[in-house]
Amino acid sequence: MLERAREYGVLRNILDGTSAAVAVLDERLRYLYVNAAMGRMGGVPAAAFLGRTMTEVLPDIHRSDEILRMVLADGQPRALAVTGRTRASSPFRRRQWSAVYHRLEDKGRVLGLCGIGVEVSGLRQYMDDLEKAHQRLALLDTAAMRVGTTLGVNTTCAELADFVTPSLADAACVDVIEDEPYGAPPAAPGTLRIRIAAVAGDPQILRQMERIGRIGDHVDVPRGSPLRHCLDTGRPWTGNLATDEVFRKMTARREDVAVVRAAGIHSALVVPLPTREHPVGALFLARAGDSGPFTEDDVVVAQDLAARAAVAIDNARQYTLEHTMALELQRALLSEPGSPHPDIEVASRYLPAGRSALVGGDWFDSIPLPACRTLQVMGDVMGHGFTAAVAMSHYRSLLRSLALSTTSVEGLLADADHRGAGIGLDRFATCLLALIDPQQGTATLSSAGHLPPALLLGEGRTELLAVPAGPPLGAELGGYEALTVPIPPGAVLLLYTDGLVEQRTVDIDTSLRRLTDLRLTVDGPLEDILDTLLTHLVPGPAEDDVALLATRLHTPG
Incomplete structure (x- = not known):
């Protein structure tokens, strides 16, 4: 008997000293014993539990009594989560315990349950915070x-x-x-x-x-x-x-x-x-x-x-x-090209990239010069947006101001290149000049890195003119050359920007071949010719801005 009492004392010390909550319940789920840890978790003395149910002692705690009755019925231990608030202060927004319940028996007679629980509020809160962080991300x-x-x-x-x-x-x-x-x-x-x-x-x-x-x-x-x-x-x-x-x-x-x-x-x-x-x-x-x-x-x-x-x-x-600023600027500059001499016929088109308004750096112009000559200009500033539109306006103004004082197209490009670099333009521009002389029936061309012009001839033939390509304007490298070609009666000289032919996944030579393979009729209105070009080469939204300038000499009589 003394030995059993000593064993009981040792066991009681273990139960009271553990940090886990330990409780013994009778068959009606009333507390017969709780250790000190459970009293601390509940914020009430351990003695306050005795003879009472969980709901009576801690009404804000949620525990499935149905699971406990299942353990009483079949003797199978079961784990369950216990949540809620107690009278003890806690740093956690939501308290939770993990508990395991076992059935107590003596010689086949069911005495009640023993439950052992540990608080997992910190882990639960960490998991909740982690889940919320994942949901937020x-x-x-x-x-x-x-x-x-x-x-x-x-x-x-x-x-x-x-x-x-x-x-x-x-x-x-x-x-x-x-x-x-x-x-x-x-x-x-x-x-x-x-x-x-x-x-x-x-x-x-x-x-x-x-x-x-x-x-x-x-x-x-x-x-x-x-x-x-x-x-x-x-x-x-x-x-x-x-x-x-x-x-x-x-x-x-x-x-x-x-x-x-x-x-x-x-x-x-x-x-x-x-x-x-x-x-x-x-x-x-x-x-x-x-x-x-x-x-x-x-x-x-x-x-x-x-x-x-x-x-x-x-x-x-x-x-x-x-x-909006680029649109207003470009509308002002591209409302119409300059008026050429009456002895040539001119038509132009501007098609913005995608479905947007005019916001690129493409431009074209017609500048009448002495001796019945007209300078046709096609240019393309690198990039898009307001900065490109401003640079475009500078290049266009430069060419207009220099056209009357420069005697050759290659010299005009050289002057524009030098002055553009001198005033600090930070955008390069390709440019193609065509000096049309109706009396001679010729066009003298010079290129600053621009795509070659096309000559649309009778019988549906299209030729690319091999104009020597110098560096783009603004590079201040110079080295421009000129090429003079005859313009046959009825032929159309076409200047264009890269948006007409270039495709991102297609080699440029293949893209240019799409232009030269077209069988175009050139004896109709220039406007119709440009519409046909756009229909065949730009059937959907343009990948880049497209500018076209078509020129044809008036046939005498």
Whole structure:
């Protein structure tokens, strides 16, 4: 008996000293014994468990009693997860234990259960955080493919609004900061003018919110409003279960609060669209009805998405600005070529790359010279965009100013090359000059790295003229040569840029052969000839800008 008591004491010391929670339950799942570790985990004295069930002692703990009854019934040990909150303080957002229960028997009689559990809250939280991180990365990867697919500001904003609903919000709005609309009165002092660029979400919510603002509307945001605070500080603003007073600060008119309530909106989140200099706008998210308030994780995800989208929106705005400036510049320069002498016939075409407007560096010109001669010019500045268009305008102006003072086409190219390098043009340009002399029936040609001109003859023949190609303009290398060829009556001299013939995956000689293999009729209007060329050689969207300049001598009589 003494020996058994000693063994019992040793066992009790082991159980009370272990960091694992140990409990003995009777057949009705009432506690007969708990060790000190279990008391610490529960935040109550161990004695408080005795004679009571888990629900009675710790009502916020969730454990499947059904599994425990299965162990009592068949004697098979089982593991289960126990989750919830206890009265003990904990650094973990969510507590979890892993427990194993065994049936206790004595000579075939079931006495109850013995459970042993260890807390795995730290591991669970780590796994939850890891899973959330993976989900966030997957979300951002998906956003990278679905947001910013074009260089259009409105399209990018619409893609962002569509992406965050309904996964992150019941309704979303993207506002962008932009210049005052043309003809609109200036913004009130102290306010910031924004434009509603996109909305998305539950149709019923959007129908209500249309009473406050629609896509394209401009809104003046005063200081003190959550949206203005977000834009001024670059930090998100969260209004969970917001009061009417909070919504009053978010809206322009007092009556708008009733509209927000009618839409069922109870929580809002405003996230800036950040760039390195300043936000380009803000993403407004709303939750309504049975949706829960925004969590800290929601804010982090929204910030990540907004940061990605802001880069695309800023790039789209910069592109739009540059695109518009280049378009206006090139329209001014390419509205019509100069007027040649009346003894030659001229037609031209300009086809921009893809489906965009004019934003390249191609140009053409006709410059009348003394002795009834006309200088035909075809050029191509390397690259696209506003910088290329500006360089193009410089080269075109140079050639126009030098044409009357230079006696030869090769000398004209040499002067333009030298002066272009001298004024610091950082874009090279290929150029082809053709001095048309109707009295002699000839064309004198010189090339600065440009593709060879084509002579369209009768009977459907097309010849490429072997003009010696010097270096491009701007390289300041010189070394240009001239070639004089006869222009037979009725023949058409064609100058063009590489967009007409070049294909990215095809050798240039093969591409030029596509031109020379065409069986063109040249006795019709020049406009029809150019249309036929484009139909056969550029049937779809052009890979590069295409410029064409066709010249034919008038037949006497």
